[in-house]
Amino acid sequence: MPDHGDPPRPRKDRLIQTRVERDLEATLKQEAQRRRLTVSHLIRSVLEDTFHLVDGVVADVDEIVGGSARLARNVRRNARRIASPARDRPEPGERAAPPGSEFPHVRGWNELVLNRPTSCSGCGAGLARGERGFLGVCDDPGAPRDTLCPACVESL
Ligand SMILES: [Zn+2]
Known part of the structure; x- marks a missing residue:
């Protein structure tokens, strides 16, 4: 007999699991906490940024990621960027015309x-x-x- 209880709510999002090294996990947790995000939120936004980039390629293909190997490097670089402590970045703005x-x-x-x-x-x-x-x-x-x-x- 099929179960006629509450049907499971359909979810649009899919779950992807992956193994990471302990220090990467610690870094992700730290950074997520710093940004007041959940770890999965943080990872999602890094991935979205990366793939958004690939979708947006229309010009300068040589300057932008092409193959999946380069994409992987890119993801790693993003992770490293997140891992690096806040750098002093000059405040943008202060210009006369748009x-x-x-x-x-x-x-x-x-x-x-x-x-x-x-x-x-x-x-x-x-x-x-x-x-x-x-x-x-x-x-x-x-x-x-x-x-x-x-x-x-x-x-x-
Ligand atoms: Zn600027």
Whole structure:
């Protein structure tokens, strides 16, 4: 006889389990606590950031992750970034005009995880390897390459 009790609530989310080294677990717990998140929330957002990046690839394929091996490296780098204690990062902002007006040649801003350190073309904030940045995609291949920090893109 089938059980006619309460049907289990269907869940959209899927559960994925993985084994991690003890120190990575400790790091994740620490960081999650620092950000007032659950560990699974933290991991989810790191994964979402990483895969969002791959989905968003439209240009500069050589500068962005391509294969799954590189993706794995990227995830590792993200984990290391989370593991590293808060670095002094210059506060973005303090500029006269909105950043969009300074970049008439840019058609759009494509999110990426930086492979090389650079600085924000909008506010000058330093962007480290492994951090998220937004690359200006231009129609003119000879146009200057600009990268914006997340804060500058948000203020567009
Ligand atoms: Zn900026």
